Amino acid sequence: MPGFEFINDLEKKAILDLFEKNKKKYGTFPLFRPRKYVKKFEEKFANYIGVKYACCVTSGTAAIKVALIAAGVKKGDEVIIQSFTFVAPVEAIIDIGAKPVLVNVDETLNMCPIELEKKITKKTKVIMPVHMLGVAADMDKINKVAKKHKILVIDDNCEALGAKWGNKMLGAQSDMCTWSFDNGKTITTGEGGMITTNNKEFFKLCKEYMDHGHENNPKFPRGRDTHRIPGFNFRPTELTGIIGLVQLKKxxxxxxxxxxxxxxxxxxxxxxxxxxxxxxxxxxxxxxxxxxxxxxxxxxxxxxxxxxxxxxxxxxxxxxxxxxxxxxxxxxxxxxxxxxxxxxxxxxxxxxxxxxxxxxxxxxxxxxxxxxxxxxxxxxxxxxxxxxxx
Ligand SMILES: Cc1ncc(COP(=O)(O)O)c(C=O)c1O
Structure with missing residues (x-):
């Protein structure tokens, strides 16, 4: 089952080291800036999945909402989701004001690709297969439908980190993929989530939205930073990064x-x-x-x-x-x-x-x-x- 079974002195040591190394900097936000370990965790995670970019957030539910925002999903849009899924992606969809459109699962217990095509309308913005309980939805068939209708695919891979599709890690086949590191998942940081993608613009939008809209413009100090979209706060602390790095090794x-x-x-x-x-x-x-x-x-x-x-x-x-x-x-x-x-x-x-x-x-x-x-x-x-x- 999940990474919680493997939490031991290595995670403890990593946390104590973080405090030890930052001893002289107490009082200057060692748990937030410069988020060195979160960045490292993002890089290692992207590398493990075999994609270019990863954006770490506070939970899997947050990851789904951030990805939907980056995909441009708005009030009144439709997002196709399956009947058997944890409630989180449905919550993220309705939180944006979009409509979750249900597709039955087949004997794989994942989205039925045949029924999926019948549910596409002019309002469909995203198809969201959820890889339930360790097994991939048929990504070839789902991507084929998505391509035909020019619709984005964001998969929820919160429950199948470590599964593969062909020779690639599952999660590398879609426009964006969302992950959870809550206590029940393959690896855990207690709470935590990630969005992965090969698309630079989606990555930038995810980074901006989860950080109050900050573009992290190198020309300006953070207090004078630029923005182009309204954002929110889904920033993880360094503890997430540091535990994630240890768990990833396991x-x-x-x-x-x-x-x-x-x-x-x-x-x-x-x-x-x-x-x-x-x-x-x-x-x-x-x-x-x-x-x-x-x-x-x-x-x-x-x-x-x-x-x-x-x-x-x-x-x-x-x-x-x-x-x-x-x-x-x-x-x-x-x-x-x-x-x-x-x-x-x-x-x-x-x-x-x-x-x-x-x-x-x-x-x-x-x-x-x-x-x-x-x-x-x-x-x-x-x-x-x-x-x-x-
Ligand atoms: C399929 C699925 N999606 C999303 C989530 C939400 O993840 P989190 O608990 O990190 O918000 C979960 C968590 O149980 C899940 O199983």
């Missing part, structure tokens, strides 16, 4: 361990006829921070989760936090756009059919092998009993 191990441990679950689950593993697009190398599968009916999924919980085992978001990850539950937001509960239900029939039968098992990347094997034993015991009784 990402290889996190990904390797995820893959190793997830294989135990996949091997077991493949033995059961009544179980289908999540469909993974061909070009995708997933993050493996969870293993998702579905049963033939909802009742079986519910029974399995009940037995799992009785044995002190948990799920990852599906179904334990589905209310925060599925638009079906967000009539408090979509009623603003004329969608009450029953209209949402009708619209999201396809997503519900898939999600209500699905279960996501978390992978803890720093777990002892004995503990993993014990969990596998328990899951096998539950499934043997359940599926035999079917």
């Amino acid at each position: 990402i290889g191990k996190i990904i390797k361990n995820n893959k190793f441990y997830s294989q135990f679950y996949i091997k077991l689950l493949k033995k059961y006829k009544g179980i289908n593993l999540r469909k993974i697009p061909n070009k995708n190398k997933p993050l493996n921070d969870c293993v998702i599968f579905n049963f033939t009916n909802e009742k079986l999924a519910k029974t399995f989760v009940k037995k799992l919980n009785e044995n002190n085992l948990v799920t990852k978001n599906v179904p334990d936090a589905i209310e925060w990850h599925y638009a079906m539950y967000w009539d408090h937001i979509f009623k603003l756009f004329g969608l009450n509960k029953s209209k949402l239900k009708q619209k999201l029939k396809k997503s519900s059919y898939i999600l209500n039968r699905s279960v996501s098992l978390p992978i803890f990347a720093n777990e002892k092998i004995g503990k993993v094997k014990n969990k596998i034993k328990i899951i096998k015991f539950i499934l043997d009993k359940m599926l035999k009784n079917e």
